[in-house]
Amino acid sequence: MLEDAVIPVVKKKQVNSYETKYYVGGISGDAVMDCMIVYPGIQVIHNRFHSFDTPSNSTGEKRHIEINHCLRGKYEGMLDKKYYAYLSPGELSVSKWSMDRGDESFPLGYYEGMEILIDLERAVENPVLSYFHIDLEELEQRLLSSHNLVLFGATDQIQHIFLEMYEVEENIKLDYLKIKVLELLLFLSNTDFKIPQRSRSYYPRKQIELIKEMKKYMAEHLSEHHDIRKLAEAYHINVHTLRKTFKDIYGVAIYRWLKEYRMECSAKLLLETGQSILEIANQVGYSNPSKYTEAFVKSFGITPQKYRKSHIKMDGFQ
Numbered sequence: 553m554l555e556d557a558v559i560p561v562v563k564k565k566q567v568n569s570y571e572t573k574y575y576v577g578g579i580s581g582d583a584v585m586d587c588m589i590v591y592p593g594i595q596v597i598h599n600r601f602h603s604f605d606t607p608s609n610s611t612g613e614k615r616h617i618e619i620n621h622c623l624r625g626k627y628e629g630m631l632d633k634k635y636y637a638y639l640s641p642g643e644l645s646v647s648k649w650s651m652d653r654g655d656e657s658f659p660l661g662y663y664e665g666m667e668i669l670i671d672l673e674r675a676v677e678n679p680v681l682s683y684f685h686i687d688l689e690e691l692e693q694r695l696l697s698s699h700n701l702v703l704f705g706a707t708d709q710i711q712h713i714f715l716e717m718y719e720v721e722e723n724i725k726l727d728y729l730k731i732k733v734l735e736l737l738l739f740l741s742n743t744d745f746k747i748p749q750r751s752r753s754y755y756p757r758k759q760i761e762l763i764k765e766m767k768k769y770m771a772e773h774l775s776e777h778h779d780i781r782k783l784a785e786a787y788h789i790n791v792h793t794l795r796k797t798f799k800d801i802y803g804v805a806i807y808r809w810l811k812e813y814r815m816e817c818s819a820k821l822l823l824e825t826g827q828s829i830l831e832i833a834n835q836v837g838y839s840n841p842s843k844y845t846e847a848f849v850k851s852f853g854i855t856p857q858k859y860r861k862s863h864i865k866m867d868g869f870q
Contacts, residue, residue: 553595553616553671554587559607570726579603581661590729591681593674597667598718601625606656615672616649617692619736621714625663626803630654631701636760638801639665642706644714646740648692651700659801666717668733686737698745713739755797762787763797767809774814774836780806815851818844822860829856 560578567573570590576583581603588596620627620639627639633654639645649669675681676688695702704710713736720728766787770778784791798806814836821832830841838844848856 553593553669554585554597559585576601576607578607579605583607588726588729590726590733591675591678593671593676593678594733595669596717596729596733597669599663599665599667601658601663602661604658604661606658614650615692617670617672617688617695618645618647618649619668619670619740620645620647620665621667621710622663622665623714623718625658625660625665626801627656627663627665628659628801629656630757631754634757636755636757637701637703638755639703640706640803642711644704644710646695646702646704646745648695648700660803666714668736680734681737684734684738686734686741688737691737691740694745702745704743709739755800759789759793759797760801762789763794763801766794767798767802770810771813774817775834776837778810811847812851814838815848818848818856819852819859822856832856 554574559574559576561574562577563575565573565575567586571586571588574585574587576585579601581601583599583601583603586598586600588598590596621644622639622641624641626641629637631637631654637645638659670688672688672692681688713732717729717732766783770783780794781791784794787794795806798809802809804812818832818836821827821835825832827835829845833839833841833844836844838847845855848859852859854862
């Protein structure tokens with residue numbers, strides 16, 4: 553179970569007899585894993601991460617099945633050292649906990665999702681599951697025949713199962729989660745794992761690493777004008793593939809990401825440096841300060857000058 557994983561926990565809070573909050577360290581940001589024991593050998597974990605990197609984790613060879621639903625953000629993991637797989641909002645993954653995921657990250661810098669962790673050795677003894685004709689060992693065998701991982705695209709049925717799990721009244725939480733876990737396991741028991749659910753969740757490792765290199769280059773050269781066709785040519789990638797893969801990974805088109813990143817960087821420069829508006833505009837790729845001010849207002853609702861002054865006043869007040 554979660555306590556079996558070697559995760560860098562900096563603080564643990566026992567909420568009640570079945571619920572424990574784990575505050576995670578060892579990452580660039582912060583994270584809380586709210587773990588609830590719903591049946592012997594079955595835990596529901598509400599994961600909330602504000603970080604680009606995932607915590608280091610060693611799970612060993614335990615017979616655990618891990619089911620993950622993504623509510624916000626995006627998860628990225630490498631498979632077989634050849635492919636990157638992604639879990640996006642509304643999507644569902646079912647995997648063996650012990651499988652090698654290689655490099656893992658949260659590409660958008662945040663992630664929220666619900667995880668159901670099943671210890672097969674303990675959970676199979678639960679008479680409630682047999683009453684509903686749920687066979688976890690048969691589920692494990694189907695998962696093994698699917699190379700230990702199955703990805704499902706967002707559907708109304710998956711959303712129906714999971715969305716209500718995120719907001720449950722405390723006085724009925726445990727009983728309600730028990731019902732939802734049974735509903736999920738019944739759904740999986742009657743779903744064909746061999747039907748490809750979402751082939752675009754997989755990307756060749758080389759393709760993803762090229763996109764990441766390109767994004768890093770643009771982030772480090774904000775003052776330059778970036779032409780997608782020239783970038784695609786320089787990195788030996790098809791323009792259509794570049795556009796599609798970038799949006800699939802980061803959730804927005806490449807030029808929109810670049811514009812938003814320029815605004816975020818300029819806002820930081822306004823607060824942390826004494827550079828003039830013209831100097832900052834040039835540094836983030838705007839030769840015309842009026843165009844920069846117009847873009848800044850669209851992003852933050854006020855001019856760069858007012859943004860700087862208002863934050864200086866707030867800092868002085870504090």
